[in-house]
Amino acid sequence: MPADAAPVIARWIDYFKCEFKVSRNRSTKHGDYRHPFKDAGHRISVNYNLNPYAFLITTVHEFAHLLTWNEHKRKAKPHGQEWKDNFKKMMRPFFEQSIFPPDIRHAILKYLENPAASSCTDLNLFRILKQYDKKPEGIICVEKLEINTLFSIKGGRVFRKESLVRKRYRCVEIKTGAIYLFPPLAEVSIVGES
Template identity: 55%
Template sequence: MERVSVLAKYIPLEAAQIIAQWIVDSPCQFTISRSRKSKFGDYRPPYGGKGHRISINNNLNQYAFLITSVHEFAHLKTWKEHKNKFKPHSLVWKNNFKELMQPFFALEIFPTDIKEAVSAYLSNPSASSCTDLNLYRALQRYDTVKDGHIVLEHLPQDRLFALSSGRVFEKGPKLRKRYRCVEKPSGKVYLFNPLAEVKMLS
């Protein structure tokens, strides 16, 4: 099946076969999207004559791509069962996510660290999506970091770093979950995710 062969470029073949069947059974429009910095993927319910729609970023590693796909199918399943009666990452959604993850756990597709991170994430109803730092950190270990770049939390404090846009910042202290960073030379303050990938400046 062509759908399986396309998905197998992004996730293991056994997983591609399952996801391809979900696309048919749902049914839904499944799109492999260009990279989006604000999210790994998204789900949109039927609207304006269009059916269920899921999109996943094309630059994710195989484990992030698969988990994000399951994440969005859990939204689809929740909507089909309850429409919009529950919040996006409610306990109902988490139970659906946990149920949909089981075939991939049974196939032992995930490395131990990712499987443990997913299990911990599912046991914590207060966490939302891949903003859960423990899960995000586990997935990021399997990314290929661009030359000259570093994860922000590994950068020493008071060091300068740049974004892909060329904007330069100085890393400051951590405030709860994010780092307080000052843009140069404007002096404006921004809060950064500790797992943001930045270019280290000398």
């Protein structure tokens, strides 16, 4: 995370007596919060491979769950109004310290108007955060590919990009002819063009 943000997060870990773990990469989520159960206290984990700004936003997201749990237990929905209010409140110190570059700051302020279950669901914020990722050479987002471009995903399956269907791209798996819808920011490798 950005160095200037670390003291705030350290205070939260200490204050809430929270087990904070930097976790392996999980493709289905960036972070996780577990409320106290039996002998375990609050537990938060955040994926290690996020860029510093995404790591910080995810960390605040999870701490907002913790605070909401402390205030409401099971009476509040996981991403309901109580969580949204806590997330906005807990982001404040990082705006006061000017932690974020202007492009991320602007995107977060827009996102905070009505935060969702994941920063990934806000394409504008997610797109800007992705610009700060370290990408291996040859990796590109589906939205940047020309129509009819062949690409492969992790695991080697090959697809052809076809058309935009609402917010996702219709792609055909070459081997099976099966149709899949890819999110615009899915990272793939170009195989060739047909």
